């Protein structure tokens with residue numbers, strides 16, 4: 001069988017599970033996934049290599065109505081990520097509904113449909129991926145929801161998944177592989193990301209800020225990695241980073257502890273990176 005390779009964008013509203021899905025498919029915690037919306041600020045490529053195919057996954061910031069310059073940049077990044085790919089996976093969260101009557105009455109909200117309209121402007125094939133389905137006990141509720149989505153766009157497929165429980169990932173994999181052209185791999189098989197280990201170290205620091213600081217603060221922070229020393233033995237990699245905050249009054253938080261970064265570009269596909 002001929003090798004298939006191409007690019008697949010993961011797009012959707014903030015917090016729908018794009019980074020978690022990328023990590024599940026690549027098999028490594030490359031992208032920072034938190035319970036907070038708008039964690040992803042820049043596009044990240046995750047290289048999903050398996051025998052017979054390589055899908056280069058583009059993790060994008062969440063699409064939302066942006067007011068600040070940073071948020072506008074993030075939305076532009078997301079929409080740029082959907083250009084010229086072989087397939088767009090439009091992720092939408094499965095709604096939590098009481099019963100089948102509620103599921104039949106359900107409509108996607110204006111923000112989700114606006115995100116779909118923006119993504120569709122790129123003119124690429126789009127598959128709808130309904131995320132977090134592990135939270136829906138009665139799977140019959142998913143049918144009317146998927147049907148509602150199908151009326152909004154000629155999606156190439158409608159796939160319910162749970163990235164955390166591994167549900168639906170086989171079906172998703174088959175759909176992704178079928179959408180890839182016959183081509184040579186775009187990245188070496190053992191490369192997991194387009195970013196340097198140092199960039200991932202900065203992202204780990206940002207993830208720590210989300211974990212440890214008050215809810216609103218991480219959004220006002222930027223991280224610069226000042227020095228990064230890779231070590232094979234414990235305590236492993238050493239990161240010195242500066243945390244930039246918007247206001248002087250917030251600077252007392254700036255010495256947040258950095259966790260050990262993973263080594264994404266060194267890991268073999270399928271293996272979990274150390275965290």
Ligand SMILES: Nc1nc2c(ncn2[C@@H]2O[C@H](COP(=O)(O)OP(=O)(O)OP(=O)(O)O)[C@@H](O)[C@H]2O)c(=O)[nH]1
Pocket residue numbers: 013014015016017018019020021032033034035036037038039040041060061062131132133134135161162163164165
């Ligand atoms: N129950 C459940 N939770 C999930 C699943 N996938 C993601 N989550 C949770 O949803 C939250 C958001 O996940 P992310 O992967 O960061 O979402 P995102 O779309 O990348 O978010 P942005 O950075 O805002 O664009 C996290 O708390 C995840 O743990 C899933 O399959 N099931």
